[in-house]
Amino acid sequence: MGAFASYTLIGLFTGAAYSIAASGLVLTYSTTRIFNVAHGALGMVFAFVYWDFSQRQGLPTWLSLVLVLLVVAPVGGVLLQRIFVSGLDDAPVSVSLVVTVGLLVGLIGVATQVWPPAARSVPEFFAGHVVSFGDVVVTWHQLITIAASGVVAGGLHLLLTRTRAGTAMRASVDNPGLLELYGGRPHLAGALAWAIGTSLAALAGILLTPVIGLQYYDLTLLVISAYAAAMLGRLTSLPLTFAGGMALGLAQSYAVGYLPGGGDLAGLRAVVPTLFLFAVIVLMPQSPLRVGQVRGIVAARVPRMRSAGGWGLGLVILVIALSFLLQPGSMLLVGTAATYGIVMLSLVLLTGYGGHVSLAQFSFAGVGALAYAKLDDPNLLGLFLAALTASLVGALVAIPVLRLTGLYLALATLAFAELMDKLVFQSSFAFGLNGTLAASRMSVLGRRIEGTGSYTVLMAVFFVLVALVVLVVRRGRLGRVLIAARDSETACSTLGLDLRWLRVGMFAGSAGIAGLAGALYAGLRQTVGASDFGFFTSLLLLLMAVVWGVTSVTGAALGGVFLAYLPVVQADHQALAGLALVVLGFGAVALGRDPNGLANRLFVLGRWASRTLEREWTRRFPGTMLPPGQGHGPDMGAEEVTADVVAGS
Amino acid sequence: MSVPILELVDVHAAYGRIEVLRGVDLRVPAGAVVALLGPNGAGKSTLLKVVSGQLAATAGDVHMAGVSVRNASPGELARAGLALVPEGRGVFPNLSVEDNLRLMSCAGVPAAQVRDTAYTTFPRLHERRRQLAGTLSGGEQQMLALARALTSDPALLLLDELSMGLAPAIVDELYDTVRSIAAAGVSIVVVEQFARTALRICDLAAVMTGGRIETVGAPDEIGSTMADVMLGGAA
Numbered sequence: 001m002g003a004f005a006s007y008t009l010i011g012l013f014t015g016a017a018y019s020i021a022a023s024g025l026v027l028t029y030s031t032t033r034i035f036n037v038a039h040g041a042l043g044m045v046f047a048f049v050y051w052d053f054s055q056r057q058g059l060p061t062w063l064s065l066v067l068v069l070l071v072v073a074p075v076g077g078v079l080l081q082r083i084f085v086s087g088l089d090d091a092p093v094s095v096s097l098v099v100t101v102g103l104l105v106g107l108i109g110v111a112t113q114v115w116p117p118a119a120r121s122v123p124e125f126f127a128g129h130v131v132s133f134g135d136v137v138v139t140w141h142q143l144i145t146i147a148a149s150g151v152v153a154g155g156l157h158l159l160l161t162r163t164r165a166g167t168a169m170r171a172s173v174d175n176p177g178l179l180e181l182y183g184g185r186p187h188l189a190g191a192l193a194w195a196i197g198t199s200l201a202a203l204a205g206i207l208l209t210p211v212i213g214l215q216y217y218d219l220t221l222l223v224i225s226a227y228a229a230a231m232l233g234r235l236t237s238l239p240l241t242f243a244g245g246m247a248l249g250l251a252q253s254y255a256v257g258y259l260p261g262g263g264d265l266a267g268l269r270a271v272v273p274t275l276f277l278f279a280v281i282v283l284m285p286q287s288p289l290r291v292g293q294v295r296g297i298v299a300a301r302v303p304r305m306r307s308a309g310g311w312g313l314g315l316v317i318l319v320i321a322l323s324f325l326l327q328p329g330s331m332l333l334v335g336t337a338a339t340y341g342i343v344m345l346s347l348v349l350l351t352g353y354g355g356h357v358s359l360a361q362f363s364f365a366g367v368g369a370l371a372y373a374k375l376d377d378p379n380l381l382g383l384f385l386a387a388l389t390a391s392l393v394g395a396l397v398a399i400p401v402l403r404l405t406g407l408y409l410a411l412a413t414l415a416f417a418e419l420m421d422k423l424v425f426q427s428s429f430a431f432g433l434n435g436t437l438a439a440s441r442m443s444v445l446g447r448r449i450e451g452t453g454s455y456t457v458l459m460a461v462f463f464v465l466v467a468l469v470v471l472v473v474r475r476g477r478l479g480r481v482l483i484a485a486r487d488s489e490t491a492c493s494t495l496g497l498d499l500r501w502l503r504v505g506m507f508a509g510s511a512g513i514a515g516l517a518g519a520l521y522a523g524l525r526q527t528v529g530a531s532d533f534g535f536f537t538s539l540l541l542l543l544m545a546v547v548w549g550v551t552s553v554t555g556a557a558l559g560g561v562f563l564a565y566l567p568v569v570q571a572d573h574q575a576l577a578g579l580a581l582v583v584l585g586f587g588a589v590a591l592g593r594d595p596n597g598l599a600n601r602l603f604v605l606g607r608w609a610s611r612t613l614e615r616e617w618t619r620r621f622p623g624t625m626l627p628p629g630q631g632h633g634p635d636m637g638a639e640e641v642t643a644d645v646v647a648g649s
Numbered sequence: 650m651s652v653p654i655l656e657l658v659d660v661h662a663a664y665g666r667i668e669v670l671r672g673v674d675l676r677v678p679a680g681a682v683v684a685l686l687g688p689n690g691a692g693k694s695t696l697l698k699v700v701s702g703q704l705a706a707t708a709g710d711v712h713m714a715g716v717s718v719r720n721a722s723p724g725e726l727a728r729a730g731l732a733l734v735p736e737g738r739g740v741f742p743n744l745s746v747e748d749n750l751r752l753m754s755c756a757g758v759p760a761a762q763v764r765d766t767a768y769t770t771f772p773r774l775h776e777r778r779r780q781l782a783g784t785l786s787g788g789e790q791q792m793l794a795l796a797r798a799l800t801s802d803p804a805l806l807l808l809d810e811l812s813m814g815l816a817p818a819i820v821d822e823l824y825d826t827v828r829s830i831a832a833a834g835v836s837i838v839v840v841e842q843f844a845r846t847a848l849r850i851c852d853l854a855a856v857m858t859g860g861r862i863e864t865v866g867a868p869d870e871i872g873s874t875m876a877d878v879m880l881g882g883a884a
Contacts (some may be wrong), residue, residue, distance in 0.1 A: 164760070167748045174741040181701060181735065182797070183727030183753050 005136040007257040008250065013142040015249020016149035016272075017208045018240045020221055022229035024200030029235045031169040032192035034096050034099035035407055037414075038103035042198050043205030044216060046073050047291050048115050050206045051122050051214055061125065062124070068206065069199050077198025078191045084589050086190065091593065093407050097357045098546050100594040101539055104223075104408050106585025107214050111244050117216075124210040129279030146424045152200060153242040160238070160532055169193050194564065205488055224418060226413060228277035231284065248276050267423040274418045281415070282400040282407050307552070312464035315557070319460035323453030331456045334565055335524040338459035339365075341560025344545045345553060346467050351512035351542070352551035355486030356503070357410040359538055360397070360417035361514045364390045366533030367420075368515025370430055373437040380444060383519050390515020391508040398507035409503070410456035413577040417535040436529035439522040452524075459520050463560075466513055467553040482506065540566070543588035549597025558599060576586025652715040653677045654805050654836040655700065660709035662692075662699050669695045671860035672709070677853075678803070679714075682827075684839045684847035686871070687857035693840040694736055696857070697807050701733040701840070702726045713805065717754045730804030732797055736813065741792035742783025746774055749782050753797040767796035770826060788819035795826055798835075800814060806830065824850055838841060848872050 025039050034281050036042075045067055052063035083101065088096045118416065124141035131138045160166040169189040173181045176186035204226075205219050214217050225248055233243030249306050252272040259269055264453050303311075319338075371386035372378055426433050441449055442458075448453045473479050485492050485499050492499055522528045544563045549555025556640055566584070572578040591597055655677040662670040669692045675745060677683045685693050698704040704722040712721050718726060733739075740749050750767055754760040768775035777785060782793055787873040791811060798806045808827065812820040820843070828850050831837055841847035848854060854871040857861045864871065 057723075161748075164751055164754060167744065167751045170748070171752055172746055174743045177703070177723075178735065178739060178741065179752070181703075181722040181727055181733050183724055184752065185724060361858045 002135045004167040007253045011253030013145050013249035015230040015246035016146045016230050017204050018225045019149045019245025020152050021204035021226035021243045022245050023152050024197040025226050025230045027243050028197035032190050037100040039201050041104040041107040041220045044219035045111050045202040046202030047205035047209045073199040074195035075201035077194040081191050081194035082123050094355050094357045099589050102585045102588030109578045109581025117466040123207040124438020126250030157238045225273040230275050231280045270422045274415045277415045284440050316460050319457050331452045333460050336457040337561045337564035339517045339521040340563040341463050341557050341610040343514050344556035344559045346513035347545045348556050353482045354506045358413045360413035362533045362538040363417045363420040364514035365518030367393050369517030369528045372519035372522045373439040378442045380446050386519035387512045387516035398504045401506045418642045423533040431530045436527045442523045547587050547591050551600030552599045555599035556599050658710045661707045664739050679686040682831045682833050682851045682852040684851035685840045687845050691857040692860045697862035709715040733792045733807040736809040740790050746778045766800045774882040781834040788815050808839045812843050
């Protein structure tokens with residue numbers, strides 16, 4: 001009995017912290033309609049700030065708390081809202097997701113840059129003070145947390161439903177223009193919501209830190225628990241959110257107490273919030289989300305197949321040349337770039353064309369790698385089977401959330417990635433706990449590709465083939481349906497198109513491409529482990545894809561190269577490792593609104609250069625033409641932006 | 650003669666390069682109901698946008714109670730006592746009826762009083778007070794939008810196409826309310842496609858075509874020339 005009561009108490013404590021975080025999420029969502037994936041990261045950063053004030057600089061606890069919760073966090077929240085978030089409320093879900101994922105990565109970069117990894121601890125409030133109820137001992141810290149969650153939930157509920165300011169906050173997302181006609185101040189309402197929301201994230205982070213430690217990633221992943229709780233309250237109901245947080249905390253605590261601590265189920269205890277999120281998303285009644293205005297994304301022109309083929313051939317020739325010039329070690333890096341490039345192609349299909357965001361592409365790659373590593377003598381058929389396995393898993397993720405909108409799909413992938421990371425990949429039938437599997441290089445048509453150089457050339461060939469397939473899909477009927485579905489699901493359903501299976505198919509196809517990349521990667525490295533397919537890499541991949549352009553295969557090629565190079569840069573300049581993430585994260589925040597990315601800017605530059613060249617040529621040699629094939633700049637540059645199409649709602 | 654509640658002097662306004670208002674002069678005497686009539690595209694709604702601060706005039710001046718408000722924001726004007734019931738449905742669709750009414754309680758009017766007035770005038774809103782405004786029928790949404798004019802005791806009320814998409818019986822019910830607001834002494838500018846409905850309640854009618862005020866006169870004078878204007882015969 002005593003054990004049960006203790007687990008209940010711990011559960012209530014964790015649940016209280018979860019519901020505080022989740023309330024902040026509900027507040028920012030219901031007032032600015034932004035799903036802030038970076039909510040946990042904000043809590044993490046401000047927990048570090050609190051540590052800095054109270055431990056490093058030695059300020060009194062109460063003063064540090066007041067400074068963080070009432071000054072630093074609210075000001076930070078208002079700045080974020082003003083600089084990054086305002087104007088996103090009527091953007092497509094994919095854009096606001098990318099921007100907040102960018103924020104998440106950027107904040108982790110900030111934290112690692114300002115507070116490099118070291119052992120740090122934050123003591124509990126009133127450490128050592130306890131209250132005993134019979135044989136159950138409750139610390140003051142736990143009591144304070146539970147009380148704070150009640151105050152927060154009640155206070156926010158009153159604010160949002162009983163006061164004019166709170167109602168105005170909700171009205172500001174509904175129709176800001178009308179609120180102004182009513183004499184309200186929409187910008188103030190959004191800023192206030194972010195100030196309070198960020199402060200609540202900070203509070204949750206500070207309360208949890210003494211228990212889960214001051215870590216970059218664990219606190220960032222708090223967002224999964226917060227989302228799970230907030231989803232139960234359908235992102236609007238604060239009482240249900242509170243209940244969700246408490247239920248989650250209890251479930252997690254009982255899991256720790258009563259589930260076996262060893263074996264394959266050991267990881268299960270860590271993923272309780274994820275399973276909870278999955279369950280809530282899948283079992284929840286029909287999507288309660290408000291439907292925002294549908295807005296077309298700027299369309300990118302698709303290149304002619306001949307020019308795309310020409311550039312592909314050029315790329316393969318370049319890699320062949322590199323294989324003669326570079327050391328095998330460097331060729332591994334080129335091969336890694338090809339892997340990342342192929343995974344990014346899967347995002348071109350899913351995000352660039354389909355408008356859906358996946359935060360789990362590397363988990364699909366991991367499935368492909370796992371399937372490949374289990375093969376005895378891998379050949380093309382084996383490679384195909386590995387990709388097929390990944391694509392089936394992709395369909396399995398998409399089917400449960402078939403009826404839901406893009407946001408839930410993205411959240412389901414986040415949950416899935418976390419699940420694969422902590423539970424599946426670590427288990428004994430997969431890579432094993434911190435373990436690796438050996439994989440052999442593939443044979444093509446009976447000939448084994450043994451050398452690293454030639455294997456890398458093979459990967460480049462696969463990149464080009466997949467890119468061509470993606471382009472063929474885009475040019476055909478299916479591609480037009482994808483674009484139409486991205487720009488207006490409603491309009492498509494009036495045409496009688498059933499988009500749900502399209503979505504599953506697209507997801508499966510994209511997962512298959514990622515799986516193919518993973519399988520090729522396994523063959524390249526010859527040993528693969530769970531750490532190669534971590535959940536954080538998927539986030540970096542998404543950001544890199546968006547920065548370089550998620551609507552073009554050129555963007556995928558460039559993004560792959562840069563993503564492969566990122567860890568090398570970080571290893572060479574350890575002092576600036578965090579800064580690299582900051583640049584990438586905030587770069588994605590800045591470029592997230594234009595999914596055509598830097599690749600498109602290069603196209604524009606290329607066209608300008610070719611026009612200038614052509615003009616100069618005709619001026620100097622009148623009557624002659626440029627030799628064919630010249631003066632077209634980067635001709636995948638035919639993927640240029642054609643028009644600022646803004647389809648109506 | 651007293652200061653008019655609203656006076657427009659040679660107001661020009663444009664959407665980008667397209668000039669919509671080409672020198673509008675209009676005086677709304679305090680306490681009067683002025684109907685603004687005219688065919689589609691005459692610039693009636695644009696005129697209300699300029700007056701309510703949603704669109705900046707490119708030339709000319711707008712005075713409210715003798716004070717120039719040409720560069721005032723919609724919020725400032727609203728706090729100064731101007732109420733606009735915009736074209737379409739002027740409600741917050743994802744808020745409940747009660748929450749919508751709560752937002753109307755600005756300028757020192759207590760929320761309870763707003764609710765009482767609204768529910769007495771439109772009992773149907775009371776029945777649906779917990780419902781989201783977006784799920785109300787068109788007529789009920791207009792009632793809710795009109796409740797703001799009813800409860801906030803505005804200095805100047807602008808009504809844009811109150812009748813749009815509604816059944817005639819409901820339009821009559823809404824205009825009965827407008828009449829009682831006018832009887833309480835509120836100055837009103839009514840923009841309306843249904844000239845007859847508007848002419849029944851106004852003291853003055855102004856006819857707009859092509860971005861200018863064509864004629865201003867008593868409702869019965871205007872009524873006889875309306876058909877020509879609406880059918881394009883008078884041009």
